Amino acid sequence: MDLSFDDIRAARELLRSHLPPTSMWSYPLLDAAAGTSVLVKHENTQPVGAFKVRGGLTLMAGTSPAERERGTVTWSTGNHAQSLAYAGHVFGVKCTVFMPAGTPTGKAAAVEGWGARAVRAGDSLEAAERQARQHAAETGARLVSPGDTPELLAGVGTVYLEILEQRPDLDAIVVPVGSGTGAAAACLVAEQVAPGCAVIAVQSSASPAAHDSWRSGDLVERPNGTVAAGLATGRGFELPQRVMRNRLADFLLVDDEQITEARRLLATAAHTLAEGAGAAALAGVLSHPDLFNGKRVAVVCTGGNADADELATLSRK
Numbered sequence: 001m002d003l004s005f006d007d008i009r010a011a012r013e014l015l016r017s018h019l020p021p022t023s024m025w026s027y028p029l030l031d032a033a034a035g036t037s038v039l040v041k042h043e044n045t046q047p048v049g050a051f052k053v054r055g056g057l058t059l060m061a062g063t064s065p066a067e068r069e070r071g072t073v074t075w076s077t078g079n080h081a082q083s084l085a086y087a088g089h090v091f092g093v094k095c096t097v098f099m100p101a102g103t104p105t106g107k108a109a110a111v112e113g114w115g116a117r118a119v120r121a122g123d124s125l126e127a128a129e130r131q132a133r134q135h136a137a138e139t140g141a142r143l144v145s146p147g148d149t150p151e152l153l154a155g156v157g158t159v160y161l162e163i164l165e166q167r168p169d170l171d172a173i174v175v176p177v178g179s180g181t182g183a184a185a186a187c188l189v190a191e192q193v194a195p196g197c198a199v200i201a202v203q204s205s206a207s208p209a210a211h212d213s214w215r216s217g218d219l220v221e222r223p224n225g226t227v228a229a230g231l232a233t234g235r236g237f238e239l240p241q242r243v244m245r246n247r248l249a250d251f252l253l254v255d256d257e258q259i260t261e262a263r264r265l266l267a268t269a270a271h272t273l274a275e276g277a278g279a280a281a282l283a284g285v286l287s288h289p290d291l292f293n294g295k296r297v298a299v300v301c302t303g304g305n306a307d308a309d310e311l312a313t314l315s316r317k
């Protein structure tokens, strides 16, 4: 199970006919608040509202006719589910997603809207994972790990090709992390295209498994309490951790309140509706001014699927 820069380039060729490049802009009021120049890469404008669709399409494009018939199964709190559901619709692959019972109705509905099956299972992501594994064993469906699947990393890596080919002079790219596929792929791209650009990861202190895994050099389990669904994972994943190990420049933690502040700022200063995970990179910049002052920085707004609670907290001040 491995991944190279060439896989990311190949994914870009494949995705050309499916997804236009997303836009990247800076905003004076955002720069003023951050005290530095910040480019926002708008993955919230993807067809499922998140960058993960790049990984789902790359994976599904490579499935064999037999695999398409047996189908795929995965577990997710939302965006990975929508990504596979959408890609399954595009490539005619059956798709079943196990989602924790507490998943907002809208997220399950979005999955079903693309013709996939959403199954509510258990009170945690870990319970949903167990059920997905059991379903794969019983039906022969291909089990798709949201973290340890090279095709997903290759696909999401295309975000960073777009950013760094446009702006090879960047000092830093800040990437929100759940399982780490995006940050790991960003490291491989930066290494080849812009070795002077530091890739900096951000996770919520309420769900620090990827952060703690990277710091300790071990795959660890941690409490998983963040309200930002895209950052919610209880364990480190082998493949992204291995890729990040000697390549990631730094790994920051922010708290959920700092993420909410960053969502408000994106809404008012950057015309952008971000979900929690989509604002976490900006929260990392805002909360670490010493690291970013005077630097040319890009943050990825990874997703815009704000749930009802996230919408409600936008206006509270």
Ligand SMILES: *Cc1c(COP(=O)(O)O)cnc(C)c1O
Pocket (backbone or CB within 6 Å): 050, 051, 052, 079, 080, 176, 177, 178, 179, 180, 181, 182, 183, 230, 231, 275, 277, 278, 302, 303, 304
């Ligand atoms: C999944 C997700 C992330 C984290 O990505 P990983 O590749 O799992 O680290 C960040 N933001 C959003 C919106 C996501 O859906």
